[in-house]
Amino acid sequence: MLVLIFGIVGVIPYYSQHPVIQGSENFIRNDVIRIVAAFALILGLGSLLRVHFDKIRRGRVNWQYSYVLIIGFIVSSIIGLLGGRVGEGFLPTRIGTFEFHMQVLFENIIVPLGSTMFALLAFFMASASYRAFRARSLDATLLLATAFIIMIGLLPLGDRISPHLPSFVQWIMDIPNVASKRGIGFGIALGSLATSLKIILGIERSWLGGSR
Amino acid sequence: MKIFDYLATIDRRIIYLIIAIVVILPLVFPRPQRVRVMTPTQKLFEAVDSIPEEKVLLIDFDYDPQTAPENEPMAIALIRHAFKKRIKVAALSLYVQPLGLAVKALDQVREEFNARATTNEDSIIYGRDYVLLGWQPPPIVPLLGLGISISGVYPTDYYGYRTDSLPVMWGIRNLSNVGILVSVSGGSAPLWWVAYSQVRYGVMVAAGLTAVSASEFFIYYQTGQFSGLMVGMKGGAEYEEMVAQLDVPGRRRASEALGSLTAAHLTIIAFIIIGNIGYFVRRRRK
Numbered sequence: 001m002l003v004l005i006f007g008i009v010g011v012i013p014y015y016s017q018h019p020v021i022q023g024s025e026n027f028i029r030n031d032v033i034r035i036v037a038a039f040a041l042i043l044g045l046g047s048l049l050r051v052h053f054d055k056i057r058r059g060r061v062n063w064q065y066s067y068v069l070i071i072g073f074i075v076s077s078i079i080g081l082l083g084g085r086v087g088e089g090f091l092p093t094r095i096g097t098f099e100f101h102m103q104v105l106f107e108n109i110i111v112p113l114g115s116t117m118f119a120l121l122a123f124f125m126a127s128a129s130y131r132a133f134r135a136r137s138l139d140a141t142l143l144l145a146t147a148f149i150i151m152i153g154l155l156p157l158g159d160r161i162s163p164h165l166p167s168f169v170q171w172i173m174d175i176p177n178v179a180s181k182r183g184i185g186f187g188i189a190l191g192s193l194a195t196s197l198k199i200i201l202g203i204e205r206s207w208l209g210g211s212r
Numbered sequence: 213m214k215i216f217d218y219l220a221t222i223d224r225r226i227i228y229l230i231i232a233i234v235v236i237l238p239l240v241f242p243r244p245q246r247v248r249v250m251t252p253t254q255k256l257f258e259a260v261d262s263i264p265e266e267k268v269l270l271i272d273f274d275y276d277p278q279t280a281p282e283n284e285p286m287a288i289a290l291i292r293h294a295f296k297k298r299i300k301v302a303a304l305s306l307y308v309q310p311l312g313l314a315v316k317a318l319d320q321v322r323e324e325f326n327a328r329a330t331t332n333e334d335s336i337i338y339g340r341d342y343v344l345l346g347w348q349p350p351p352i353v354p355l356l357g358l359g360i361s362i363s364g365v366y367p368t369d370y371y372g373y374r375t376d377s378l379p380v381m382w383g384i385r386n387l388s389n390v391g392i393l394v395s396v397s398g399g400s401a402p403l404w405w406v407a408y409s410q411v412r413y414g415v416m417v418a419a420g421l422t423a424v425s426a427s428e429f430f431i432y433y434q435t436g437q438f439s440g441l442m443v444g445m446k447g448g449a450e451y452e453e454m455v456a457q458l459d460v461p462g463r464r465r466a467s468e469a470l471g472s473l474t475a476a477h478l479t480i481i482a483f484i485i486i487g488n489i490g491y492f493v494r495r496r497r498k
Contacts, residue, residue, distance in 0.1 A: 014412070030357055030364060037350045085370070086315075106312035114277030122476060126231045127224045130483040134491050144484070151477045154423065154446050156245045156470055166248060177427050178434055185431060 007200035049073070076105060146172065220490025227483060234479045238471030245449065245470040252433060253450040256394070256418045256440025260293055263391030268300040268384050272395040272405065273314035279398030279422050280313055285448040285466035286420035287314075287396045291321040291342075292460045293451075299391070300380050301342035304366070306351040306401055311370065314344060324462045338371075339378040346370035355404055359387045359413035387415040392439060396420035402429060406437045420447065445473050 006028075013025040052066035080102050082091035087101035094100075135141040152158045153169030198204035249257075263269055271290060275283035294301045303318060305311050322336045329335040336342070345366040348354050357365040362384060363375040375381050383389065393415050395402040402419035410417050416439045421429055423444025432438045442451050448466030456464065 026357070026360055029353055033350060034348070034353060041349070088371075103312055103315055107316060110309070110312070111277040111280070115280065118278035122235065123228045123231055126476075126480050126483060127227045129480055130222065130227060130487045133484045133487065135488055144488075148481055148484075151481060154444065155474045155477055156247050156446075156449075157474050157478075159248045163248075166250060170250060173427065173430050174434060178430050181427060182431050 004200055004202065007196070045073075076102070079105065216490050216493040218490075219486050220494055222483075222486070230479060231476065234475035235472050238475055239469065242468035243471055244464050244467035245474070247446060247449045247453055247467070247470070249450045249453055250447075252438075252441035252443065253447050254440075254454075256442060257293070257451060257454045259392045259416060259418060259439045260290065260299070260394070261297065263294075263297075263299050266383060267389055267391035268302050268380070269294045270387075270390045270393040271301060271303045271314075272393060272397070272401060273303060273305045273310040273317070274307060274395055274397035274399065274401040275313065275422075276307075276309045276398060277313070281469065282422045282445055282448065282466075283396050283398055283420060284313065284317060285445075285464070285469075286442045286451060287317045288321055288462070288465070289448060289451040289455050290394055290396070290420070291317060292324070292462060293455045293458070295321060295325050295336050295341065296455070296458050296460050298341070300384075302345055302362070302380070302384070302390075303342065304345040304354060305347050306354065306404075308347050308349075311344075311347055315370070318342060318344060321462070328461055339373065340380055343375070343378050343380045344370040345375065351401075351404065352408070355408040356412065358390075359409060359415070361386055387413045390415050392416040392418055394418045394420065396442075398422050399425070400428070402438070403432065406432055410437060418442075423447075445469055 009025065009028065013021055016022075049070065052069050055066045056063050056070075079091070079093060079100065081089075083089040083093040083101050084091075085102045087093040087099065093104075133144060133147075135144050149165070150169055150172065152161065153165045158165040158169065195204065199207065260269060269290075271287065273287060275287075291301060293299075301318075303314050305314055322338070322342075325334075325336045338344075345362070346369055348357075348365055354365050363381065366375050369375050369378065387393070387409060393405055393409070395405050395417065397419065398421075402417065402421070405415075405417045409415050418438055418440040419429060420442040421444070423446075426441070426443040429438060429441060433441050442448055445466050449464070449470050452464040452467050
């Protein structure tokens with residue numbers, strides 16, 4: 001019933017500009033959803049900690065890393081809540097010239113770690129494309145040729161080889177790419193619409209954890 | 213014929229080593245590459261350039277450290293353009309993680325401009341010339357709420373100042389006061405701005421995208437729902453190229469990184485060709 005009501009309430013404001021409808025939607029979006037999101041955040045954090053405490057207690061595979069997560073969580077929470085985002089809180093986040101407020105932690109821990117993880121992709125991609133990208137059939141050969149054209153055409157080198165190459169790449173992106181993507185997009189949109197209707201009308205209930 | 217067996221089975225460590233060398237060397241000795249500006253980037257530049265004085269450029273920072281090498285130069289070039297043309301900037305994020313990167317980018321460009329400023333008028337001042345609105349979860353709240361009231365969604369900014377009290381926000385009520393919204397993203401956030409904010413409130417939307425995700429967005433560019441696009445490292449370099457013509461200070465990170473990208477692309481192409489030569493010769497022998 002709740003899904004039915006809120007599903008319909010979410011759709012109606014797109015079709016009616018009545019102040020009562022717009023006002024209700026504004027209230028739900030600005031107040032209700034934010035309160036629900038705040039509870040969800042607490043629930044999520046609680047669940048995360050419970051899983052990792054449980055992992056340590058039972059000595060599951062790689063349980064040592066759970067200590068890293070829990071210690072990181074506690075330290076960053078204390079610094080973030082008491083020290084502020086850029087050191088404006090009451091907890092001192094500077095020892096001499098050494099600062100450790102949230103922005104410093106972010107720039108010196110999260111940014112390098114995230115960049116490192118993603119940078120590894122270049123190595124795996126190079127190795128995988130060398131091993132797997134074979135012109136075994138006509139389709140594979142076409143794919144390979146298109147990939148080469150796009151890769152070169154997207155570089156300054158493409159323009160030096162021929163001034164028409166970047167324009168040809170743009171044509172590939174604008175016409176064949178858009179044609180296929182639009183077809184897929186329509187399929188996804190219709191599928192989403194059908195699934196949403198089934199959920200709103202209670203026909204599809206598997207997301208609640210049931211069997212149907 | 214042993215050579216063809218070797219070509220088909222090169223040790224992955226050798227591939228890793230060669231990739232590392234070709235990626236790192238051009239970054240250690242950077243040389244900005246000149247690029248031809250393509251229409252999607254040109255359109256974005258013109259849309260930002262023509263923002264009237266009473267409107268604001270809204271930048272959505274939605275990239276994380278993983279895609280920052282591609283997205284950050286785009287955001288920095290955008291901010292430089294806006295600051296140079298004295299266009300008011302409001303920045304926000306739909307997620308919490310990009311906020312740190314937004315602070316970094318805005319602070320960096322502010323310092324670049326202030327290092328050359330001689331008067332208060334020349335300087336870039338937080339609250340007067342730009343504001344970081346922050347983050348309000350879940351994303352649907354700003355996506356739809358900004359069309360009604362920006363200060364309703366963000367009563368205080370990232371630093372805790374009342375949004376209404378900042379001079380940059382005077383006269384900026386909702387999305388109708390936004391010249392263009394540019395979502396710099398490593399994911400699908402730009403599509404949400406189109407699907408929710410543009411459909412309902414008619415705001416102009418443009419995007420800065422990673423090259424790998426760009427194909428998804430050309431559908432919406434072709435229909436005019438995106439007023440412009442910056443695609444990948446090259447898109448960032450194209451925007452930097454146009455901003456550099458305005459005599460704006462600062463390093464051009466995307467243009468510098470193109471050398472590394474070119475070398476990496478050519479190396480990968482070379483490896484694919486080598487792998488195929490080895491594969492075909494071995495197949496013929498069998």
